[in-house]
Amino acid sequence: GNSVTQMEGPVTLSEEAFLTINCTYTATGYPSLFWYVQYPGEGLQLLLKATKADDKGSNKGFEATYRKETTSFHLEKGSVQVSDSAVYFCALLTSYDKVIFGPGTSLSVIP
Amino acid sequence: GAVVSQHPSRVICKSGTSVKIECRSLDFQATTMFWYRQFPKQSLMLMATSNEGSKATYEQGVEKDKFLINHASLTLSTLTVTSAHPEDSSFYICSAPDRDSNQPQHFGDGTRLSIL
Numbered sequence: 445g446n447s448v449t450q451m452e453g454p455v456t457l458s459e460e461a462f463l464t465i466n467c468t469y470t471a472t473g474y475p476s477l478f479w480y481v482q483y484p485g486e487g488l489q490l491l492l493k494a495t496k497a498d499d500k501g502s503n504k505g506f507e508a509t510y511r512k513e514t515t516s517f518h519l520e521k522g523s524v525q526v527s528d529s530a531v532y533f534c535a536l537l538t539s540y541d542k543v544i545f546g547p548g549t550s551l552s553v554i555p
Numbered sequence: 556g557a558v559v560s561q562h563p564s565r566v567i568c569k570s571g572t573s574v575k576i577e578c579r580s581l582d583f584q585a586t587t588m589f590w591y592r593q594f595p596k597q598s599l600m601l602m603a604t605s606n607e608g609s610k611a612t613y614e615q616g617v618e619k620d621k622f623l624i625n626h627a628s629l630t631l632s633t634l635t636v637t638s639a640h641p642e643d644s645s646f647y648i649c650s651a652p653d654r655d656s657n658q659p660q661h662f663g664d665g666t667r668l669s670i671l
Contacts, residue, residue: 476659478659486664486665487648487662487663487664487665488599488648488662490658493658493659533598533599537659537660540604541587541589541652541659541660542589542601542604543589543601543650543659543660544601545598545599545600546598547597547598548596548597548598550596
């Protein structure tokens with residue numbers, strides 16, 4: 445079946461540190477992949493996406509590359525800010541329009 | 556602006572009450588909508604797929620009689636938590652796919668349900 449695995453959190457970083465959140469998936473075929481962000485007390489926001497192998501999604505300084513050979517979609521940011529503190533969800537879209545979410549990784553950025 | 560409207564955003568009620576949550580697609584039609592549940596500090600778990608004009612499809616382990624879903628029109632799906640108990644307290648989120656959008660689905664802002 446379809447599933448998404450993420451690195452366990454919580455992750456605590458100092459401002460301007462480099463961020464990596466690992467994500468791997470299991471799926472039939474080649475699904476579209478996404479990163480969503482959820483700020484405290486809020487709903488989900490789409491952060492970035494990639495629809496085919498070797499695509500790189502990017503937004504607000506965050507990047508992730510669709511790696512078919514390793515079935516991965518790791519999220520990176522070169523210099524995090526306090527405002528990036530949130531929970532990040534890796535997700536895939538199935539052929540039935542269902543979005544399958546990873547467990548989420550909580551990020552706290554301290555000044 | 557929001558393309559999926561979810562209402563109410565927060566509900567606090569007594570045990571035994573039934574609670575209805577609405578999910579509306581704005582500016583587009585949705586023959587399918589999805590309902591998720593999120594426990595504190597956990598991921599979103601798909602509960603069911605709401606199908607316009609037919610029965611909802613529930614994920615394994617989700618009680619159909621507890622979580623009633625109705626998709627009466629192409630823009631509205633409702634989730635009713637029947638005879639709610641404290642263990643039903645959670646964050647419920649709906650979503651709707653929009654093939655004309657660059658996003659796979661549009662998510663509502665969620666409903667925080669607290670059962671006393």
